[in-house]
Amino acid sequence: MNILLVDDEPLELEQLEYLILQKFPTWKIFKAQDASIALQIAKEHDIFLAFLDIQMPGKTGLELAKEFSGLYSMDIIMVTAYQNFEYVQTSLRIGVVDYITKPIIEEELIAILGRYERLGRYSEPIVNALKIIHQEYSEKLTLNYLASKIHINSAYLSRKFNEEVGMGFSEYLNDFRLKEAQKMLIDFPNLSISSISERCGFNSQHYFSQIFRKVTGLSPRDYRLRETFH
Incomplete structure (x- = not known):
């Protein structure tokens, strides 16, 4: 599987490459320090997954993600030093599948990559x-x-x-949405339950709360409280 890492900081690229190859040594890693090199790599290789730093000189990671989404079928994960919900909103609109914050914690990275293991x-x-x-x-x-x-x-x-x-399509989709909701509940404590429900694709807050409690044993609000003060 071809993975593209884009960051203007060489040390960040090396660290991310090291962490990924520790867990998945057979994956092929391509690295770029700016958008133009990244676009050239994507043109020449079938990239399955890309990690894009948001803050880069010239074309930003979000601008590059938008361009990638229009040209290729690849999963995109944003890397940012800031937990800024505006970034997440923009990312969701352009098809980014996830985001991870710097400094990168190995357990969080492996949790994200676990989706691709199979x-x-x-x-x-x-x-x-x-x-x-x-x-x-x-x-x-x-x-x-x-x-x-x-x-x-x-x-x-x-x-x-x-x-x-x-599992069936609907079961997988709901499971994926719930995992995204759990992450958002913790990362954005000021975001309402209703907004999280909507952003994760659920038809209503009532249904979201119902299925969330069935899976976790807690309401979304109680889950947020437990994880925040855990």
């Missing part, structure tokens, strides 16, 4: 389906929409999803 064992349609879910989970996703995006029959996709992922 991708080598999935067929191409399932890999493509998962990439769309990770990028568009905040939207109203349906199995039919997913099947049309990757040009296969929806019944076939449903069967393959169950066989390979071990």
Whole structure:
């Protein structure tokens, strides 16, 4: 799997490369210190996952992410020294799947990369389906929409999803949305439960709270309180 790391600080690039290869030594890492080099690498290689630093001279990481999203099908993770919700809002709008803050904590990085650990064992349609879910989970996703995006029959996709992922499309989507919501509840304590519910793609706050309690045993508010003062 080809991974692209973009940061204007060489030491940051080396640290990120080291942490990734410790866990996934067979992944191929490409590094760039500015957007122009990153764009050239993406043009020449099939990049699956990109880590982009937000604060870079010239074209910012967010501008580069927007350009990548328009040109290629890759998962993008933003790297930032600031926990700024405006960055997250912009990131979600342009299809960024996650963000991680500096200084990078190894456990947090491995948790994010864990999603990709099994991708080598999935067929191409399932890999493509998962990439769309990770990028568009905040939207109203349906199995039919997913099947049309990757040009296969929806019944076939449903069967393959169950066989390979071990759960149905809806169950996986809800599980992914809940994990994103859990992260957002902690990272943005001033953001309302209603806003988090909406940004994670749930139809209503009531349904979000209901399914959140079923999975975690706590309401979103109680979960936030517990994790904040843990």
